[in-house]
Amino acid sequence: MTEATGIVGEFFSLKEETDAGLLAMQCGDFYEFFGEDAELVSEELDLKVSQKSSHGSSYPMAGVPVDDLTPYLTALVERGYRVAVADQYETDAGHAREIVRVVSPGTLIETSDADAQYMAAVVENDGYGLAFADVTTGRFLVADAEDLEEALTELYRFDPVEVLPGPDVRNDDEFVSRVRDRLGAALTLQDTESFAPKRARHAVYEQFGRETVDRLAAPGSAVAAAGAVLAYVEETGTGVLASMTRIGTHRSDDHVTLDGTTQRNLELTETMQGEGEGSLFATLDHTVTSAGGRLLSEWLCRPRRSIDVLERRQESVGALAEAALARDELRETLGEAYDLERLASKATHGSADARDLLAVADTLSLLPELADVITAEPGLADSPLSAIVDRPDREAAATLREALAEAIAEEPPSTVTQGGLLERGYDDDLDEVIDRHEEVTGWFENLADREKRQHGLSHVTVDRNKTDGYYIQVGKSAADGVPDEYEEIKTLKNSKRFTTDELEQNERELLRLEERRSELEYELFEELREEVAVHAELLQDVGRTLATVDILASLATHAAENRWVRPDLHDGDAVAIDQGRHPVVEQTTEFVPNDVRLTDDRRFLVVTGPNMSGKSTYMRQVALIVLLAQVGSFVPAREARIGLVDGIFTRVGALDELAQGRSTFMVEMSELSNILHTATDESLVILDEVGRGTATYDGISIAWAATEYLHNEVGAKTLFATHYHELTGLAETLPRVANVHVAAEERGGDVTFLRTIRDGPTDRSYGIHVADLAGVPGPVVDRARDVLDRLREEKAIEAKGSGDREPVQAVFDLSSGTMRATTDGGDAASGEELEPETETILEDLESIDVAETSPVELMAKVQEWQRRLD
Numbered sequence: 001m002t003e004a005t006g007i008v009g010e011f012f013s014l015k016e017e018t019d020a021g022l023l024a025m026q027c028g029d030f031y032e033f034f035g036e037d038a039e040l041v042s043e044e045l046d047l048k049v050s051q052k053s054s055h056g057s058s059y060p061m062a063g064v065p066v067d068d069l070t071p072y073l074t075a076l077v078e079r080g081y082r083v084a085v086a087d088q089y090e091t092d093a094g095h096a097r098e099i100v101r102v103v104s105p106g107t108l109i110e111t112s113d114a115d116a117q118y119m120a121a122v123v124e125n126d127g128y129g130l131a132f133a134d135v136t137t138g139r140f141l142v143a144d145a146e147d148l149e150e151a152l153t154e155l156y157r158f159d160p161v162e163v164l165p166g167p168d169v170r171n172d173d174e175f176v177s178r179v180r181d182r183l184g185a186a187l188t189l190q191d192t193e194s195f196a197p198k199r200a201r202h203a204v205y206e207q208f209g210r211e212t213v214d215r216l217a218a219p220g221s222a223v224a225a226a227g228a229v230l231a232y233v234e235e236t237g238t239g240v241l242a243s244m245t246r247i248g249t250h251r252s253d254d255h256v257t258l259d260g261t262t263q264r265n266l267e268l269t270e271t272m273q274g275e276g277e278g279s280l281f282a283t284l285d286h287t288v289t290s291a292g293g294r295l296l297s298e299w300l301c302r303p304r305r306s307i308d309v310l311e312r313r314q315e316s317v318g319a320l321a322e323a324a325l326a327r328d329e330l331r332e333t334l335g336e337a338y339d340l341e342r343l344a345s346k347a348t349h350g351s352a353d354a355r356d357l358l359a360v361a362d363t364l365s366l367l368p369e370l371a372d373v374i375t376a377e378p379g380l381a382d383s384p385l386s387a388i389v390d391r392p393d394r395e396a397a398a399t400l401r402e403a404l405a406e407a408i409a410e411e412p413p414s415t416v417t418q419g420g421l422l423e424r425g426y427d428d429d430l431d432e433v434i435d436r437h438e439e440v441t442g443w444f445e446n447l448a449d450r451e452k453r454q455h456g457l458s459h460v461t462v463d464r465n466k467t468d469g470y471y472i473q474v475g476k477s478a479a480d481g482v483p484d485e486y487e488e489i490k491t492l493k494n495s496k497r498f499t500t501d502e503l504e505q506n507e508r509e510l511l512r513l514e515e516r517r518s519e520l521e522y523e524l525f526e527e528l529r530e531e532v533a534v535h536a537e538l539l540q541d542v543g544r545t546l547a548t549v550d551i552l553a554s555l556a557t558h559a560a561e562n563r564w565v566r567p568d569l570h571d572g573d574a575v576a577i578d579q580g581r582h583p584v585v586e587q588t589t590e591f592v593p594n595d596v597r598l599t600d601d602r603r604f605l606v607v608t609g610p611n612m613s614g615k616s617t618y619m620r621q622v623a624l625i626v627l628l629a630q631v632g633s634f635v636p637a638r639e640a641r642i643g644l645v646d647g648i649f650t651r652v653g654a655l656d657e658l659a660q661g662r663s664t665f666m667v668e669m670s671e672l673s674n675i676l677h678t679a680t681d682e683s684l685v686i687l688d689e690v691g692r693g694t695a696t697y698d699g700i701s702i703a704w705a706a707t708e709y710l711h712n713e714v715g716a717k718t719l720f721a722t723h724y725h726e727l728t729g730l731a732e733t734l735p736r737v738a739n740v741h742v743a744a745e746e747r748g749g750d751v752t753f754l755r756t757i758r759d760g761p762t763d764r765s766y767g768i769h770v771a772d773l774a775g776v777p778g779p780v781v782d783r784a785r786d787v788l789d790r791l792r793e794e795k796a797i798e799a800k801g802s803g804d805r806e807p808v809q810a811v812f813d814l815s816s817g818t819m820r821a822t823t824d825g826g827d828a829a830s831g832e833e834l835e836p837e838t839e840t841i842l843e844d845l846e847s848i849d850v851a852e853t854s855p856v857e858l859m860a861k862v863q864e865w866q867r868r869l870d
Contacts (some may be wrong), residue, residue, distance in 0.1 A: 005054055007027055007052070008034050008059050010025070010097060011023065011034045011035075012034070014098075018084040019082075020084035020104075022037050022082070023037060023084045023085075023099075024073070024086070026066065026087050027088065028088070030064065031069050031085070032062070032063040033062045034059050034061050038060040042060075044076060044079060045064075045076070047064065049061065049062050050062070067415060069085075077108045078105070080186055082103070082186075083102070083104075084099050084102045085102075101237030102236040105119075105186045106118070106232075107233060107236045108135075109345060109349050110351065111136060114293060114339075115297065116136075116139070116158075116159075116297070117136050119133050119134070119160055119162045120158060120160035120163050120229075121232075122163065123221040123224045125219075126221070127144055127221065128144065128147070128148070128150070128221065129142070129144050129218075129220070129222035129223070130144065131143075132250070133229045133233070135238055135243075137342055137540070138243035138348075138536060140246065140247045141247070141249065141250045142216065142218045142249055143251070156183065156259070157263070159183065162188055163187050164228055166195050166224070188232075190228055200225075201213075201220075201223050201227065203226075203230045207247075208245075216247065216248075239348065239349045242533055242536060243533075243540075245536055245540065253305070254304065254305060255303060256302075256627070256647055257646060258303070258648055259678075262650045265620075265651075266280065266624060266627065267280060268281060268301055278584065283558075283584045284296065288331050289337050289547060291547035292334070299632070303627055303630035303631050304630055307570075310629070310631075310632045312632075313384075313555075313631075313632025314567075314569075317556045317633065318634075319383035320380065320383075320385075320552055320556030321556040321634070322379055324560065326376070326377040326380055330549060334370070334549065334550050336363075337363045338359040338360070338362065343360050343532075343539065344532070344533070344536040344540055347529055347536065348536055353415065353416050354408050355412055357408050358412065360532060364398070364542060367397055367546075368394065371386075371389045374386055389549065393538060397542055400532070400538065404528070406426060407423060407426045409422060410423075416525055419518055421522075422525065427524055430520050433516050434517060437517055440509050443506055444470060444506065444510070448460050448472070458478050460473070469504075469507055471503075472486065472498045473496070475494065486498040487500065558633075564637075565637055565640065567625075567634070567640035567641065567642045568642070569644060571643065571644060573603070573681075574598065574599050574643050575596065575598040575622075575641070575642055575684075577596045578595055578638045579594070579637055582621035582624065583621070583625075583635075584624075585621075592614075601736055602738045603716070603718065603736040605719045606720050606727050606728055607721040607742075607757075608762040609721075613744065615721040616652065616688055619688065623648055626684055645683055647678070647682075647683040647684070648683070648684045648686075649686070650685075651672055651675060651686070672687075672702075675687075680714065681715035681716060687718065689722060690702065691722075700726055700727075703724050711730075711734050725761065740757050740758065741758060741762035742757060743758045
């Protein structure tokens with residue numbers, strides 16, 4: 001194909017300058033896409049494709065109006081595309097265009113998602129350094145991790161939408177694959193230069209100040225990651241560096257360790273099926289602001305370890321729970337708030353419009369209203385809430401609010417390039433232009449009446465369009481009577497259009513005034529927007545304050561409505577929960593509460609009981625109650641005394657990994673390994689059915705050894721649910737192990753799971769009863785009962801074939817794990833002749849070592865034999 005020229009050639013030339021996947025190039029009033037880009041956006045955004053000729057060739061073309069770019073851009077980026085934007089500008093030679101920004105998932109300002117939109121950079125150097133930045137709010141944090149697993153845990157905690165792997169990390173296949181599989185984040189490779197220590201530290205010093213950065217005492221790898229983020233934000237032209245006013249640290253010793261597996265297993269922000277509804281967040285979220293919801297999610301994924309911080313939160317929640325009317329008033333006030341953190345970012349980016357600045361003013365006005373409500377209620381006034389609303393500079397906030405309220409019109413237009421943005425009285429020069437503009441506009445408004453009176457004309461109107469400008473329109477019946485100074489410009493079917501020298505003169509004056517008003521108003525508005533950008537840190541402070549009050553009111557609302565209590569926090573090891581409940585399950589079920597007691601001499605609970613009886617729910621509820629306590633929330637219990645933990649670790653199921661090609665047992669062992677390496681004597685560990693993914697004897701051995709290691713070496717508070725009843729014997733030899741079980745009641749052959757936890761091991765598994773509850777066909781359940789009875793009595797079992805085949809007796813030798821078979825009534829060693837198919841199956845039976853075969857594989861074999869015997 002001949003090389004494109006003109007606009008199309010310019011498009012392809014600019015496209016070569018960027019590594020972005022798509023390019024939107026401004027051409028007058030539209031942003032255009034050409035070639036493959038046009039076809040792609042047409043498919044993604046349902047745009048019409050036309051053809052653009054260039055140098056004898058035709059190229060697909062699709063476009064969107066300049067004012068409508070944002071929603072289309074947002075849609076593309078949220079689907080994972082990086083889009084370069086080239087704006088048009090004027091030169092002496094005519095139009096020219098250049099790329100002004102590259103929009104990626106991590107640099108998208110105008111997101112429709114209320115959640116945090118973190119971008120992360122990762123650097124490996126004697127451990128891992130990480131930096132996290134949210135360009136929509138200006139939040140900026142650095143962290144460090146000892147190993148890859150801990151680095152991935154931090155990434156999962158912040159759930160970034162885009163990751164910048166460092167030069168040493170990018171070649172780590174495991175890192176890349178796990179980021180893609182677990183996070184679904186976009187991976188963007190940066191130049192090695194971006195991570196250079198000297199360059200990075202200089203950039204971080206320049207952005208946040210040398211003293212501030214040095215005070216953080218962050219490792220060099222974390223500073224290098226921070227520098228890479230700053231370089232990326234600057235290079236992409238996002239224009240929000242001014243909103244990144246503060247840098248903080250996320251330290252593991254300040255927060256409870258929650259690895260990605262635990263966050264999924266406890267369903268903190270989404271269920272195991274990936275749904276938001278049914279998660280802990282969805283249950284607790286009564287927030288009325290988007291910033292409050294965003295911060296609540298952060299609190300749940302980053303529980304604290306400071307008793308002082310947690311008790312201040314508890315005091316606030318308690319005060320709000322008691323003051324229902326004041327709480328409702330606070331929430332009603334907060335419901336009028338806009339997202340100040342994101343508005344601050346838009347102001348520094350230069351994309352905030354007049355309505356955004358009006359929203360800033362309206363939201364700043366809520367701060368004194370909140371303070372008044374808190375002051376008026378003694379219980380709230382004496383709580384930490386007073387200090388929370390006093391944190392921002394209230395005087396500076398009031399000054400900015402007044403300035404914006406005086407400047408911005410009550411109902412400004414949606415674009416900043418047309419008049420009507422500012423109030424009269426804000427600027428003398430602007431008022432003078434507006435006065436003259438209104439004077440000239442009034443002349444046009446009265447022109448038709450004047451012409452009728454002065455010249456005795458009828459059917460006269462004055463109007464304006466893009467083609468003819470202003471004109472006087474006279475009906476044809478009266479057109480012959482127009483005065484000589486009328487100059488005809490167009491003849492229509494029933495009328496004629498005219499202009500006059502005076503009309504053209506006033507039209508030129510009006511156009512000049514409109515242009516001057518637009519320019520002056522935009523200049524004044526830009527100054528106002530820059531003033532707001534200068535106060536980005538103030539807006540972030542106020543926004544964070546409103547979000548914090550919103551969360552505390554949300555937690556108080558839930559506590560009051562669900563009979564939750566304030567837990568007693570302490571630095572010791574003991575966890576004692578009286579009548580605890582699962583915070584999510586209790587919302588939809590008549591929940592049976594349970595106790596738990598973990599002390600110095602009772603740190604490891606072996607939990608036994610049948611499937612479907614509630615073991616997993618019980619263990620999860622213990623973990624969630626501890627987590628809620630370390631968020632600062634009240635908890636679902638009659639009474640709770642919680643010793644703070646440094647981490648919560650869970651090993652529950654592996655269904656989500658099977659699709660990725662990792663076996664159940666491999667996932668089990670990987671997660672168990674992580675727990676055994678990472679947990680400490682201050683951690684809480686939840687283990688559900690460790691060892692079931694392999695052969696029975698192997699599984700028991702691994703579970704037994706893990707129990708001993710956790711008890712003897714790690715010392716973590718542990719709840720271990722198992723079907724290996726052999727483990728219950730460990731309570732007799734290991735001093736801190738105790739048995740508990742889920743109670744069941746059997747009457748007349750019917751079993752009822754009481755869902756109550758009692759001390760001691762269970763004496764039955766009730767597996768056949770569970771099969772019955774699950775809907776397994778009656779004949780299978782009845783046959784299973786018969787087989788179980790014969791096994792208990794050590795009697796031979798008949799392997800029943802179909803049709804006229806004689807039944808075959810199978811005798812299971814528990815000592816050897818093998819099976820022998822005979823025809824009905826025969827001796828196992830008699831060697832009577834069997835049918836070929838039966839003989840083949842018996843050979844399979846003899847070759848299987850039950851002790852080395854997993855339950856899943858054994859079940860598959862049995863099903864195959866049944867099929868062959870049918």
